[in-house]
Amino acid sequence: MLLEPASSPLSDDLDPSVLPVFGRQHRIVRPIVAKALHGICFWENFVLAADPIQGYLLKIDPETDSVTILNAHQGDLFLNVTGLAIAGDTLWLTRDNGIYFCPLNDLDQLQLFVALPYPADSIAVWQSTVYVACQRYGYILIFDAETHREITRFSAPGVGVEGLTVREEELWVCDRTEQTVYCIDRATGELHFSVLTPFKEPTGLAFHPVHGTLYVAYSNEEPYIRDNPNNLDSPYELTLRDRTFLHPLHFHYDPERKLTLSNGFLLEMTYSEEIAPLDDVDLKDLEWRIALPAETDRQKLRSVEPLGMPFTEEIEDGQRVAVFRFEQLSTGDRYLFGWKALLEVRGIKYQxxxxxxxxxxxxxxxxxxxxxxxxxxxxxxxxxxxxxxxxxxxxxxxxxxxxxxxxxxxxxxxxxxxxxxxxxxxxxxxxxxxxxxxxxxxxxxxxxxxxxxxxxxxxxxxxxxxxxxxxxxxxxxxxxxxxxxxxxxxxxxxxxxxxxxxxxxxxxxxxxMGLPWWHAEMAKGISFETLATPNADLEVSIGDLAINHIRFTILGELPPP
Known part of the structure; x- marks a missing residue:
């Protein structure tokens, strides 16, 4: 089956109508001063977050990134705090092995609720029920707020350090290692579904009390090159810096298809080959086949256009393939050819x-x-x-x-x-x-x-x-x-x-049974790239003939699935 190549304007002056629309539903919140954000919860329209490294209790406006340090005189009390929750006028928190509470307007009255043998990682409170995650136990522990006694416990859904929040009959859990948010029944611990997060190392989560958006906190470090003017011989140094922010997690759970889609991005992907033979070549009627991005539950191919030279498109075993043809390819010939595609990609988790x-x-x-x-x-x-x-x-x-x-x-x-x-x-x-x-x-x-x-x-x-x-x-x-x-x-x-x-x-x-948004899926059940000549006497490999070039450009975040 032969098809003409699809085309669309994917140049530097990309048609703005194909770009995602940005707003509150995609806004990344980057609070100044924070080195880490843990155990987030909402207080009215503000996010409360603990910075366990600096001992800050932060009030963050998610609309403006504005930050207030609420514990100006109680910094030592909030060192190593990794979990926060608010129930009425009471602030609950986890610090080291202890679970604590105090009036929200009097942080000096911090009292011990329960001490655990192992570190308490996070906390959520619903009426008189207190939920505490503890990775060392491998459980989520449930306590009665009045008696301070453990009622029951659930097996933790993931293997890493977990954050908690409650929404009505649901307990929501984010796992730092799993890069996953779990929705479970808060009474039985039964898993309803799970969602992959678009960034690594989630450290807390909370639902906005007005519009219901689920915000997730992320905290990690990233390497970067620092210019050190004091080192004249070698001024460029590899070092680490904090990378912490809040971002809305969007998802769609489809119980009939047993899958959950999460945040997606619009990508421009280019794949090209630069002819640069290692040895002398003399090839006639060469057919060069390169598979195009696949259509899947989590990936959509909006459009594709040729790079460098035209191609025809064929369907091979249900997959789209770009076919380039060379009447003669000789030593000294130089070509650049390939395709440029516009892709919608999302995280997916099958249930x-x-x-x-x-x-x-x-x-x-x-x-x-x-x-x-x-x-x-x-x-x-x-x-x-x-x-x-x-x-x-x-x-x-x-x-x-x-x-x-x-x-x-x-x-x-x-x-x-x-x-x-x-x-x-x-x-x-x-x-x-x-x-x-x-x-x-x-x-x-x-x-x-x-x-x-x-x-x-x-x-x-x-x-x-x-x-x-x-x-x-x-x-x-x-x-x-x-x-x-x-x-x-x-x-x-x-x-x-x-x-x-x-x-x-x-x-x-x-x-x-899951893939994050950054995977680009190609060639389902067929070879990604092949060469052929009419008499099948080809003895040269693709690597001997050409150098490939792959580039991605993230154009924006997609609307919620």
Whole structure:
């Protein structure tokens, strides 16, 4: 099937009608003076936040960034405070191992409510019920405000330090490691759904009392180059600076499709190849195929146009592909060609549970013949990989549990490291170190040997800085992950290695059945880029012929999903 290339104005003077409209629903709040923001809550139309590093209790206007330090004379009392809540005229807070409360208008009257054996991370209060998150326990503890006694406890939904807030019958939890917000039933602890946040390390959350917008606080550090005039020989130094702000979290939960979409961004992505042969070449009637961005539940391709030279568009196995043709390509020829696309991307989290896949249909035969075989040097015939595949799942039969056990066994064994070439899974397993592509190879082999259809997908990640807009961003490397197939459901994503964050776990599940907004999805079930000639005598690789250039520009934030 041949199609003419779509086109639209994606130049520097981009049509303003395609850009998102900004307002309060997208505003990033950057309060001056704050080094960190934790345990946010609303007091009237103002945000109260703790700065545990400086010992500040801050009142922040989310409309103007204006800041007032409320504890001018009680700075020592608020050092290390990580959780805040307001119930009536009472301020509640967590500091170190203690839970405290005092009148909002008399901070000197701070009293101990309960002391825990481990640090109390955050707090939320609803009428006479006090909720406290404690990562060391692995639970959310529930206390009676009158008796000071623990009523019950829920298992924490994530693995990191968590922040809390209450909205009517819901308890909302943000997890710093999981980069996720969870909505759970405040009476039973049952998970309703979860949402990926657009930035890393969320440290607190609260709903605006008037318009109901959910604000999330983020606190971390970022590296930057500092110009030190006192160092004449080497004035440029790598150092760290605080990066803390508030930002509205927008989401849409679709219970029928079992997915949640969160904040999205409009991206301009360019992919181009610069012809620069390493050796002498003389090629005739060369066909150069480059896949276009895919249409998925979380990614929409608004438009695409050619770069450098025209292309025709073909549909290959349901995927759109740009086809460039060269009648003659000889040594000394120089071309730049590719495409420029306008993409809508969002965070997505699928909400399937173990019970949802307890009874599923058999895998279709066409999927068995395509996605359960060794089609890419996966070492599936070796005794080592077959033994690892058996030991990884044990006696487990549930598809999701099997895949999680496989993932965790790979994380236990491998550490991330860049490699000059992709080795086979048996070599990678013995070595104990792998790149993202090598993680993918091991995961594919173990999953397919256990009857789980899966495939490699990818191809690039936009640098994940949603607040750096209208500035060219270039990824350092390409990136691949996998999709696995649930009969009767469809293809779901799973990151290859980015959540291998600590020795021995527990490992986050944020990107198990989920992807953040900065992933650009290409080439579902087909090769991303291929070369061909009529007589199929091509012996040169793409890397020997050309240098690729990838660039992203964040044009703005999309309206709420």
């Amino acid at each position: 399937y549970t173990y019970d949802d896949v307890h009874r599923i249909p058999a895998l279709p035969l066409e999927y068995q013949s395509r996605y359960l075989v060794d089609d890419d040097d996966l070492s599936m015939e070796t005794s080592l990989i077959q033994q690892v595949a058996r030991e990884a799942i044990g006696t487990e039969t549930n598809l999701l549990r099997k895949l999680l056990k496989i993932r965790n066994s790979v994380y236990d064994r491998l550490s991330y490291g860049l490699t000059t070439a992709i080795d086979t899974p048996d070599v990678v397993w013995e070595r104990g170190i792998g790149s993202c592509g090598e993680y993918v190879g091991v995961l594919l082999a173990l999953a397919r040997l256990n009857g789980i259809a899966c495939r490699t997908v990818g191809r690039y990640k936009c640098p994940p800085f949603g607040d750096r807009r209208h500035f060219p961003l270039e990824p350092d490397y390409n990136h691949v992950w996998i999709e696995f197939y649930i009969p009767g459901v469809g293809w779901l994503p799973m990151e290859s290695n980015v959540d291998d964050v600590g020795e021995g776990g527990p490992y986050p599940t944020r990107f198990f």
